[in-house]
Amino acid sequence: MREIRVRFAPSPTGPLHIGGARSALFNWLMARRYGGKFIVRIEDTDLERSSKESEKNILSSLRWLGLDWDEGVDVGGPNGPYRQTERLPLYERYARQLLESGWAYPCYCTEEELTAQRQAQLAAGEMVRYAGRCRSLTPQERVRLEREGRRPALRFKVPEDRVITVRDRVRGEVSFDCAGMGDFIIVKSDGIPTYNFAVVVDDHLMGITHVVRAEEHLSNTPRQVLLYEALGWEVPEFAHISLILGKDRAKMSKRHGATSIDQYRERGYLPEALVNFLALLGWSPGTEEEVLTVEQLKAQFSLERVTKSPAVFDLEKLNWLNGYYIRHSPVERIAELALPYLRRAGYAPGEEKLRLVVAVARNYVEYLAQIPQYVDVFFNDPGYDDPEAREVLAQEQVPRVLGALRDKLAGTGEVADAAAAKELLKKLPKDLGLGGKKVYLPLRVALTGKTKGPELHDLLPVLGKEGTLARLAKAEAAIGITD
RNA sequence: GGCCCCAUGGUCAAGUGGACUAAGACACCGCCCUUUCACGGCGGUAACCCGGGUUCGAAUCCCGGUGGGGUCACCA
Numbered sequence: 001m002r003e004i005r006v007r008f009a010p011s012p013t014g015p016l017h018i019g020g021a022r023s024a025l026f027n028w029l030m031a032r033r034y035g036g037k038f039i040v041r042i043e044d045t046d047l048e049r050s051s052k053e054s055e056k057n058i059l060s061s062l063r064w065l066g067l068d069w070d071e072g073v074d075v076g077g078p079n080g081p082y083r084q085t086e087r088l089p090l091y092e093r094y095a096r097q098l099l100e101s102g103w104a105y106p107c108y109c110t111e112e113e114l115t116a117q118r119q120a121q122l123a124a125g126e127m128v129r130y131a132g133r134c135r136s137l138t139p140q141e142r143v144r145l146e147r148e149g150r151r152p153a154l155r156f157k158v159p160e161d162r163v164i165t166v167r168d169r170v171r172g173e174v175s176f177d178c179a180g181m182g183d184f185i186i187v188k189s190d191g192i193p194t195y196n197f198a199v200v201v202d203d204h205l206m207g208i209t210h211v212v213r214a215e216e217h218l219s220n221t222p223r224q225v226l227l228y229e230a231l232g233w234e235v236p237e238f239a240h241i242s243l244i245l246g247k248d249r250a251k252m253s254k255r256h257g258a259t260s261i262d263q264y265r266e267r268g269y270l271p272e273a274l275v276n277f278l279a280l281l282g283w284s285p286g287t288e289e290e291v292l293t294v295e296q297l298k299a300q301f302s303l304e305r306v307t308k309s310p311a312v313f314d315l316e317k318l319n320w321l322n323g324y325y326i327r328h329s330p331v332e333r334i335a336e337l338a339l340p341y342l343r344r345a346g347y348a349p350g351e352e353k354l355r356l357v358v359a360v361a362r363n364y365v366e367y368l369a370q371i372p373q374y375v376d377v378f379f380n381d382p383g384y385d386d387p388e389a390r391e392v393l394a395q396e397q398v399p400r401v402l403g404a405l406r407d408k409l410a411g412t413g414e415v416a417d418a419a420a421a422k423e424l425l426k427k428l429p430k431d432l433g434l435g436g437k438k439v440y441l442p443l444r445v446a447l448t449g450k451t452k453g454p455e456l457h458d459l460l461p462v463l464g465k466e467g468t469l470a471r472l473a474k475a476e477a478a479i480g481i482t483d
Numbered sequence: 484g485g486c487c488c489c490a491u492g493g494u495c496a497a498g499u500g501g502a503c504u505a506a507g508a509c510a511c512c513g514c515c516c517u518u519u520c521a522c523g524g525c526g527g528u529a530a531c532c533c534g535g536g537u538u539c540g541a542a543u544c545c546c547g548g549u550g551g552g553g554u555c556a557c558c559a
Contacts, residue, residue, distance in 0.1 A: 001549055009559090010559090011558080013558085015559075034523045039512095043559065045558090045559080046544095046558050046559065048558085049508095049558075049559090070490050107557090111556095111557070112558085114557080115556095118555095118556085122484085128484095128485080129485095129555080130557055153557050154556095154557095169486070171487095171489095174487070174488080175487090176486075176487075178485080180485065180486060180555090181486095181555095182555090183556065184556095185556085186555085188557040189557060190557080192557085193557085193559070194559085195558070195559045196555090196559095199559090208500095211527090211540095214550090214553095215487095215488065215553065215557095216553055216554070216555095217487090217554095217559085218488065218553075218554080219486070219488090219553075219555070220559090222556080223554040241490085242488080242489075242552090242553095243488095243552075243553070246550075249493090249551060249552070250551095250552075251552075251553075277495095280495065280496080281495070281507090282495095284495085284496055284497070284507095286497070286498095287497090287507090287510095288497085288506075288507045288508080288550075289507090290495095290507075290508050290509085305494075307492065307495095308488080308489060308490095309488090310488090310489065310490095310551085310552065310553090311495065311496090311498095312494055312495075313494095313495095314493095314494045314495060314510085316494075316507065316509055316510055317494070317495065317510080318509095319509090320509055320510085321508095321509085321521050323522090327522075343505045344487090345557095362519060362523080363522050364520080365521095374521095429518090434517070436517095437518040437519090438516040438518090439518085440518065440519080441519070442516075446517065451519060451520090452518095452519050452520045452521090453504090453519070453520070454519095454520085454521090455517080455519090455520095455521095456519095482489050
């Protein structure tokens with residue numbers, strides 16, 4: 001079997017989008033699953049909108065997700081260059097071939113003329129397409145138009161009597177009637193190739209065997225097939241994956257919230273969670289497994305199991321999955337990843353405290369940026385200004401309870417870990433002859449100033465014996481015990 | 484509007500003519516654990532868009548409708 005060669009070909013006009021990331025992922029998984037090659041090519045023929053920053057951002061997001069490429073921009077390879085603006089001579093050569101073989105012709109229509117025509121067609125309820133004005137210009141007419149200073153674009157001559165059938169790996173056979181297509185531009189008047197032309201040249205030259213891309217490209221595919229045929233090239237396999245939709249079922253865009261990978265990265269989503277989630281958007285393993293490692297994905301992915309219907313991006317599920325990964329990864333790693341968020345919030349824990357704090361706080365979050373809001377109790381002494389908290393502290397048994405814990409603490413060494421803390425706290429209610437609620441809630445409030453928060457046995461080891469004692473004293477002062 | 488794609492719970496989805504009284508996950512609800520919140524465990528509510536065919540039998544095949552989406556650039 002021939003080696004599978006797939007590619008991701010973003011245009012650098014913005015950050016890597018959720019949808020783009022999924023296309024990249026599917027291609028990458030294909031390559032990894034079947035031992036093929038994954039290529040990254042930059043489609044920067046839109047000179048106006050393309051930028052180097054976007055390219056950098058996209059590549060950095062891909063790397064962060066763990067998608068590495070075998071050939072392409074930055075890493076090189078035998079089929080370079082991998083940036084379309086650096087491949088202009090190549091397109092020129094094949095454009096000339098098309099011109100000479102009669103498949104293409106120069107078009108002198110101006111943008112204004114074209115726009116007027118389009119609007120007239122739209123208004124008349126006709127099909128919008130190029131009417132073919134320049135198709136049969138005589139050489140003399142061409143010379144005349146050139147003399148007027150018009151720079152021609154190059155159009156592809158679409159045979160009107162054909163029906164193009166695209167074989168698609170996820171959609172089956174899809175047919176398009178050429179009659180409604182209209183001659184399309186393959187090289188702009190500034191000499192830059194258009195997307196439809198450049199993809200074909202590049203995919204062919206780079207030996208791409210499978211074009212896996214979003215469904216929005218499906219309607220362009222027949223044009224590309226025509227080009228392959230005119231150039232005498234073998235048509236690759238296509239697989240058009242369905243779009244990712246926002247909550248309102250329209251194609252996902254900025255108004256649906258965070259749509260770029262870097263935004264998720266900044267909020268503290270883990271790359272493996274995003275990869276896992278994205279893989280499940282439009283593909284399913286066919287088993288009951290939902291949490292899948294990259295290794296499992298690489299072993300199981302196949303186009304046969306890609307869904308046809310579009311998928312709504314469900315942030316709730318991503319959050320759940322990300323929380324799952326945060327809770328199940330080694331604490332050390334999560335601690336390291338959480339540190340910048342804590343620093344930004346003004347906390348400066350040492351290594352040991354960081355680990356302890358994160359070990360507890362990670363049970364409460366969906367993404368790392370939420371961590372700071374759960375660590376307050378570990379770093380700041382309680383203020384007791386919450387009305388609910390004051391109410392609890394006002395209960396009559398509270399002085400006895402606080403005293404009891406202090407006595408217990410006095411009788412032991414450092415509170416080493418949660419188990420030790422549990423041991424310490426366990427007998428308190430019985431000793432005092434009180435129900436658990438009357439004991440633990442006041443303790444919680446005394447130590448944290450809040451009625452909600454981490455388990456007491458998680459809290460004590462972090463505060464340490466001295467810290468706990470100090471807070472008990474503060475609570476006693478707050479309720480007016482002077483001893 | 485033309486062309487094209489799609490159609491199973493709120494969401495992601497399994498299902499490829501009989502095993503469907505339709506799996507699993509997220510979300511939601513309840514219970515348990517925890518005398519807090521979350522985590523975790525257990526359970527529950529909830530779906531084959533409609534109408535015609537084909538067939539002994541249709542979520543599954545065909546046709547039509549409806550709905551949603553994509554696309555119609557010298558953008559990609």
